[in-house]
Amino acid sequence: LLVMAGDDDEELNSAAEVYSCFRHIELLPGAKPHPGNVVESDCLATVDLPPAVFPLADSLPSEAVTEGRLSSLQLQGVLYACQRHRTLLPGGERAGFFIGDAAGVGKGRQIAAIILDSLARGRPRHLWLSVSPDLAQDARRDLLAIGCHARVIDGCRQLDRSATAFGLAKDCREGVLFNTYACLVSGGSGASRKTRLEQLIDWCSGDSAPAKFDGCLVLDECHRAKHFLPDAKEAANSKVAAAVIELQQRLPLARVVYCSATGVSELKNLAYMTRLGLWGPSRPFASFQDFRGLLERRGLAAAEMLAAELKATGVYVARGLSFRDAEFAIVDAPLTTGDIALYDSAAALWRRIHSSLLRACSLCRVRSPGQHLRSYWSAHQRFFLQLCLSLRVPAVLAEAKRALDIGLCPVLGLQSTGEAGLHASADLQSPSGFVSVCRHVCRQFLLSHFPAVSTLTGQPETWSSGERQRLLDELEACELPAGGLDLLIDGLGGPDDVAEMTGRRSRIIRCKGRGGFRLESRYAESGDAQSVNASERQRFMAGQKLAAVISDAASTGISLHADPGCANTRRRVHVTAELPWSAEKAVQQLGRTHRSGQSSGPVYRLVCLDLAGERRFCSGVAKRLQTLGALTKADRRAALVGDLGHLNCDTGRGRAALRRLYQYTAAGRLLRGVSLPEVFDGEVSTEQEGVRRLQACLLEMDIFERLAEPSGKCRLRDGETGSVNRFLNRLLGLPVAEQACLFRYFLAACGLEPAPGFGPADAASPSSPLAASATADDDCLAELRADSIRLVSPPAEAFQQSCLPAGLLSRQVTAVTLEITRRLRRRQPHQSQQRTPQRTVTERLTLLCGSVLPLLPALEACLAANWAALRGLPASRRRLRFLRARVDADSEADPDAAGGSRRFVGLRFPAALLRAAEAELGRRRLLAQQAEAASGPTAASAAAGAAKEEAVAPVDERLKRRATTAPPTIRSFFAPAAAAPSPSPSPVHAAAASKRKSCGAAAAAPSPAKQARISDLFAARQPDESVCPNCDKQLPASVRPRDHWAVCLVVGASGPAGAEPKQEKLDRDAA
Incomplete structure (x- = not known):
């Protein structure tokens, strides 16, 4: 058994140990494997889905399965979603399903x-929400593909256009209403002035109450509904998230489908998924706050356990395309001498702005200077982010041109466009060049947040007003680069050669031929961004x-991969010019060029400047990718694509360092x-000189503050807790040489060696499974203030005299700091030295696996009640902790698993309390039963009871045929008669012809298309039924069904017998 750390696992295993190949299961007869190398995280692969009992084959066309339009992977998601929708939660709402497949797997076809x-x-009515109106075309494509x-109704605007005095037009009353999250929170329009949310609910309800709507509510790209906390203020929550939660509450029986490759990047972003049944009435967690608090205390391993449990209960699936065919590399972008001088001058400008801002706040008697400082650091970060993007442009262009030269297609990914700076420019009519986004960010801060008016008198403060103008003049004189997007497009040939x-x-x-620049509207041809992006x-x-x-606006939903069905099948080279802060956006953007059915895998290039502060962007995204992998893939390593894993500095080791x-x-x-020499590159010779240089850097970063002038000492500012993100953010504002010096010192404190691309080398070799999986515990150092420790004797004598059972080693380091090395067990330190290196230390662990999360409250209560019984165990063994474990297979015990291993996540629980835990669970079940019996068989108690299973609704063949038959168009009436052989007359046609002949009418034969339809209808239904399949009329008892069928199907709406049928006339005129 190999047990891996549960909270701060620093080592990353190789991809072979993180993922397992997806197993093809033929759920429906004739199902085909998925076209692509599909993998599943190792922890999820060891968890089996519940038995599949839903009759999905009754409702799907057989050709959609046998022809591979829906692969076995997609059929699995569809089947378990439909099966999950049969469940009614204890609160009365219908349970939802979460499709967490990675980008490119085919979530649209599953929906x-x-x-x-x-x-x-x-x-008949279904609501599909997504991020962009342009994705409605993709929704139509996916529906037609199966x-x-x-x-597909194109949003609320089409509903507005189809509204009449008598209600909606007939063709808009049923179908799939495709809408966006942005429209969900917008106001109403028209005479009714209903909000869009009310309009959507009314459409879903139809003629019934909203509580009876049982159609599908698809939340595509549902990560847009994050940022909601039930206990937070309304202003702190996202409007989209609040609207999504309200929509689910107003439509309690809707069949909710959460669909996103990045649905949850942090546990707090799970609040909108109310239909997963994780909290609520008759659940182990009464509210989301209780659920979140318990899992956050358990670390990432608890999130991994949550994902595995959701799959085991049939609530969640998460598969992804393998990156085996893709290539990854971090491209080092060196800084020239001119770049370094430019960067240092920008850093000096911001240092002057900071000092002037502090003085201006004092002179203007600003009541809350902290707000101005927060605005300063926000603008500071945006400025240097855009500056770094512009400095990366030469390296990005070199990679793109190299790809074009060898016959590949470059796709450049960034997040921001800098359009705000463009519209703020004064010379839009005759621009002299590209606009500098950096200059706009700094100018906007000085004009909006630099105080220049006294709060006491309301009059301009002389020095502050003059200083602001001096800073603006200095900004205009500073040579700052143009925006990165404009430079990239211009460097690759302009808009005629680059799809933006x-x-x-x-x-x-740039005006070709005559030179100069001009302003151009991107909407000149189509009128909106969605149409422009679609045409591009x-x-x-x-x-x-x-x-x-591509920018953030086009990083969701679209496909830019090497599609064999398109003309451009060149291999894609995805160059990440700007890595987003959000893990969801990073995964979404990287997934645009990696899709199912591609002819070749993409080549990923992450361009990083030779700048220490650049590590800030990579570190933040790498950390969130780890959390994203834990929550959505049951393994924190699963979302770390390529080489991004080692870029994370925000770990337990990094924070302690x-x-x-x-x-x-x-x-x-x-x-x-x-x-x-290693830290200061030979520039300092004494320790004191080096310390003074480090202190100066931290003072400029506003992390340290200087004490009284006579002492000249520094101290850490109040409120600084050692945030790695804040440290790396403010590191960007230092000159290049100072950044490198301070960052090398930080890596030395972490015990890491800087590697190319600013990534510390892996401590473990990927070729050794044991070394790559095992994790050493470095949390044995604790720093204590000198004013809380009194040194009574030399360290060695103090240890001999104290005889502490914990075995503490204490040695004096400085006059103000002591380091305490604490053993995890009550063993003497020399015992570890007596062990030989070949000896193995074994211990027995009790892991609770399976559906453990619902039992957590009871297990914690049991542990608290029996804490005294565990007094003899080490402290680490008395805590509940989630662990990832690997059990190597034994060929003798398990011949089928020989040579392999099993991986799972479990909760470590003291074996001595297993019986007590069983008793506590039994006691809680008994209390619940007694409470339910005491409340009586009321409606409330019935609603709050256990989850229920609905019966499967039968398939209506007429409705199925209507859904799978293309609606007639004008072309349907002009089909050439010779396109299909004339079928033999059906019994209905023969009866109609006989009736006509007896009436003296001309027995004109119907068209081949009409005869084929008659044959199909006659084969599907008996002619003796009292409902006509053509006009759907209930026939009275005095009319023979066979006679009505003959007239209705053959003569149709042509009028009295003897007249030429309309279809024959159309066919003859077309010929």
């Missing part, structure tokens, strides 16, 4: 199949443009074991 199943079972011809998929409305382009994507996929630039760095620097000493 389409779920909707088709509901259409065939008599549910043979579903349901009408962004959200900006206008841009400055089509040109790129058709090979008319061989380079593409930063705290030590602060304490030692404030005390005027360097950390032990730090080499002066």
